[in-house]
Amino acid sequence: MNDATGSPRAPAIEVRDLTVAYREHPVLWDIDLVVPPGVLMAVVGPNGAGKTTLIKAILGLVRPAAGDVLIHGRPYGEQRRLVGYVPQRGSVDWDFPTSVLDVVTMGLYGRLGWFRRPGRDERRLALDALEQVSMADFADRQISQLSGGQQQRVFLARALVQDAQVYFMDEPFQGVDATTEKAIVALLRDLRARGRTVLVVHHDLQTVREYFDEVLLLNVRRVASGPVPQVFTEDNLRLTYGGRVAFLDVASAAGGT
Amino acid sequence: MDILQQLASDYTLRTVAAGAAVLGLTSGALGSFAVLRRQSLLGDAMSHAALPGIALAFLLTGSKAPLVLVLGAALAGWLGALLVLSVTRSSRVRMDSALGLLLSVFFGFGLVLLTIIQRRPDANQAGLESYLFGQAAALLAGDVLLMTAIALVTLFLLLAAWKECKLLAFDREFGESMGLGMRKADLLLTTLLVVSIVIGLQTVGVVLMSALLITPAAAARQWTDRLSTMVVLAGVFGALSGVTGAVLSATANRLPTGPVIVLCAGAMVALSLLAAPRRGVVWQRLREFRSGRRLRMDAVLLDLYALSAQHEVPGHPHDRRVLDMMARPTGAAKRSLRFLLERGYVVRTASREWALTEAGTERARELLRSPRGGGSGS
Numbered sequence: 340m341n342d343a344t345g346s347p348r349a350p351a352i353e354v355r356d357l358t359v360a361y362r363e364h365p366v367l368w369d370i371d372l373v374v375p376p377g378v379l380m381a382v383v384g385p386n387g388a389g390k391t392t393l394i395k396a397i398l399g400l401v402r403p404a405a406g407d408v409l410i411h412g413r414p415y416g417e418q419r420r421l422v423g424y425v426p427q428r429g430s431v432d433w434d435f436p437t438s439v440l441d442v443v444t445m446g447l448y449g450r451l452g453w454f455r456r457p458g459r460d461e462r463r464l465a466l467d468a469l470e471q472v473s474m475a476d477f478a479d480r481q482i483s484q485l486s487g488g489q490q491q492r493v494f495l496a497r498a499l500v501q502d503a504q505v506y507f508m509d510e511p512f513q514g515v516d517a518t519t520e521k522a523i524v525a526l527l528r529d530l531r532a533r534g535r536t537v538l539v540v541h542h543d544l545q546t547v548r549e550y551f552d553e554v555l556l557l558n559v560r561r562v563a564s565g566p567v568p569q570v571f572t573e574d575n576l577r578l579t580y581g582g583r584v585a586f587l588d589v590a591s592a593a594g595g596t
Numbered sequence: 597m598d599i600l601q602q603l604a605s606d607y608t609l610r611t612v613a614a615g616a617a618v619l620g621l622t623s624g625a626l627g628s629f630a631v632l633r634r635q636s637l638l639g640d641a642m643s644h645a646a647l648p649g650i651a652l653a654f655l656l657t658g659s660k661a662p663l664v665l666v667l668g669a670a671l672a673g674w675l676g677a678l679l680v681l682s683v684t685r686s687s688r689v690r691m692d693s694a695l696g697l698l699l700s701v702f703f704g705f706g707l708v709l710l711t712i713i714q715r716r717p718d719a720n721q722a723g724l725e726s727y728l729f730g731q732a733a734a735l736l737a738g739d740v741l742l743m744t745a746i747a748l749v750t751l752f753l754l755l756a757a758w759k760e761c762k763l764l765a766f767d768r769e770f771g772e773s774m775g776l777g778m779r780k781a782d783l784l785l786t787t788l789l790v791v792s793i794v795i796g797l798q799t800v801g802v803v804l805m806s807a808l809l810i811t812p813a814a815a816a817r818q819w820t821d822r823l824s825t826m827v828v829l830a831g832v833f834g835a836l837s838g839v840t841g842a843v844l845s846a847t848a849n850r851l852p853t854g855p856v857i858v859l860c861a862g863a864m865v866a867l868s869l870l871a872a873p874r875r876g877v878v879w880q881r882l883r884e885f886r887s888g889r890r891l892r893m894d895a896v897l898l899d900l901y902a903l904s905a906q907h908e909v910p911g912h913p914h915d916r917r918v919l920d921m922m923a924r925p926t927g928a929a930k931r932s933l934r935f936l937l938e939r940g941y942v943v944r945t946a947s948r949e950w951a952l953t954e955a956g957t958e959r960a961r962e963l964l965r966s967p968r969g970g971g972s973g974s
Contacts, residue, residue, distance in 0.1 A: 395769070398772075398773045399772070399773075400769050400772055400773060416775075419773075419774060419775040420775075422773065424770060424773040424774075426767065426769060426770055430767070430769065431766060431767045432632075432766070435632060435765070435766050435823075436632070436817065436820060436821050436822055436823045436825075436826050437762070437766065437821075437822070437823055438821075438822070442766070445759075445762075445763055445766070445767065445770065445771075446774075448759055448760075448763055448771065448774060448776055449771075449774025449775055449776050451759075452776075453757070453760060453776070453777075454756055454757065456758075456759060457759065481821040483821070497770075501774070
């Protein structure tokens with residue numbers, strides 16, 4: 340790929356000894372994680388396991404108590420341009436007075452830098468991205484008129500215009516309909532086919548095997564991570580979900596259906 | 597027309613109106629961002645926090661020049677904002693509590709300082725208390741020029757950093773993830789907000805100033821779904837209430853200008869909440885009424901369809917009493933039948949019974965096919 344990606348052999352994401360604490364209470368404890376390039380990885384774990392915090396700490400939105408993050412072999416601060424981010428849909432006010440196209444264009448603000456305004460090129464890139472998530476017809480729509488699935492597609496389009504090497508997505512499948520879920524999966528596969536790496540916070544254990552290559556089982560500590568067939572086992576899931584395991588059909592999730 | 601003539605001839609009134617227009621414009625524009633970022637109360641806290649700044653500036657310099665006092669006000673307001681943010685970040689005190697705390701403590705401190713100043717023997721101290729509720733009549737042409745210059749710089753900076761401010765207001769963390777200094781944008785926007793507040797202190801006063809931040813913005817939000825339009829509209833609403841308030845207070849028994857300006861802005865927001873298309877209360881009620889009427893109409897149509905399905909002929913007529921029994925609320929079929937008749941979906945037979953027309957049968961089938969049982973038809 341291009342020079343900016345750093346060393347081609349380096350892992351796409353490398354996290355070392357990452358610890359995050361809120362008021363002496365550890366949310367993430369001593370996380371080590373290596374994600375090879377061109378891989379779709381799910382982050383799985385119970386509520387409060389620190390999944391969102393892990394993404395935010397990697398992106399520098401939450402200050403870690405300790406630890407390093409390398410993106411394609413170099414510190415995150417130097418590699419921001421290689422990173423794309425899809426926050427949780429509920430993290431913004433969807434009644435904000437703005438249009439779909441405008442939100443997608445925001446993905447280009449980082450590249451534009453301070454004071455420079457988006458122009459015709461940016462508009463075209465944003466429209467292209469909307470096309471990829473089948474939302475081009477909605478470009479001029481006010482964002483409050485979108486359904487949940489459409490909101491999610493808009494957020495994905497905004498990440499697509501970032502043209503990143505490594506994507507972090509926080510629960511993109513949360514509350515979307517079956518059509519959107521299929522569209523997102525197709526998009527993830529397309530990104531993988533183009534050599535991009537995607538880390539996805541995921542809730543549905545039943546689909547991990549089908550959608551992802553690798554998985555990180557997280558519950559404050561890293562329980563296990565690696566290729567789905569080796570790591571996504573009943574034993575590991577029990578370790579991750581602890582006593583709450585009764586609620587889950589772990590065996591069928593781990594066994595694959 | 598009298599008022600316009602007076603505006604043209606009365607020098608003082610013209611000065612006051614111009615000043616009020618400038619302050620309404622800036623506070624409306626900057627207030628839009630405060631409202632969208634859910635920081636309306638921060639503006640209130642900052643304007644109250646400005647009072648001790650005014651008093652201290654006077655105590656330290658002995659000057660009552662607006663520029664000196666305004667600088668004191670700006671510093672105190674800005675310090676107040678920083679304090680609120682650092683308290684919420686570093687303790688368990690929530691934002692609303694921190695704002696209430698800061699507002700009352702700073703305001704109390706300001707009142708104490710004002711009392712101390714008033715007790716001083718020299719005669720120079722008079723007039724500072726006018727910053728409580730503002731004293732528009734005391735505005736001089738020079739003051740208005742100063743306000744205009746500051747306002748122009750403020751609006752220019754907002755325009756220059758427009759996309760950063762927008763991103764900050766919509767999705768701060770996403771901006772940070774791209775490395776687009778959101779902290780700097782926050783600092784800039786907060787500073788501009790403080791500036792737009794202190795511009796108005798002389799005219800409207802610390803107590804009511806926040807109303808001019810929030811009200812025009814809330815009114816503007818009703819009329820548009822675009823940020824740029826909203827900011828411009830809020831500026832226009834602010835300026836309009838400034839001028840109207842200034843003129844009204846001058847003509848009607850010398851009412852206090854600041855409060856009258858705020859009342860004008862209040863009237864605008866009330867009107868907007870009621871009458872604005874789509875978001876306005878009237879509009880929404882109308883839409884609910886229409887959709888309710890359509891749903892009831894569709895229900896009666898489907899009832900007729902279900903009844904006639906039990907007969908061999910699709911257009912088999914039925915008595916209204918049957919339909920009244922089926923309708924919810926019971927007995928509500930009469931009006932719906934009239935609307936259906938107007939649209940040609942039903943006919944009334946010679947025996948005063950109701951029957952589906954072909955179009956009505958078609959429409960009923962259509963309704964049954966569409967997943968929501970409705971559709972966008974008439």
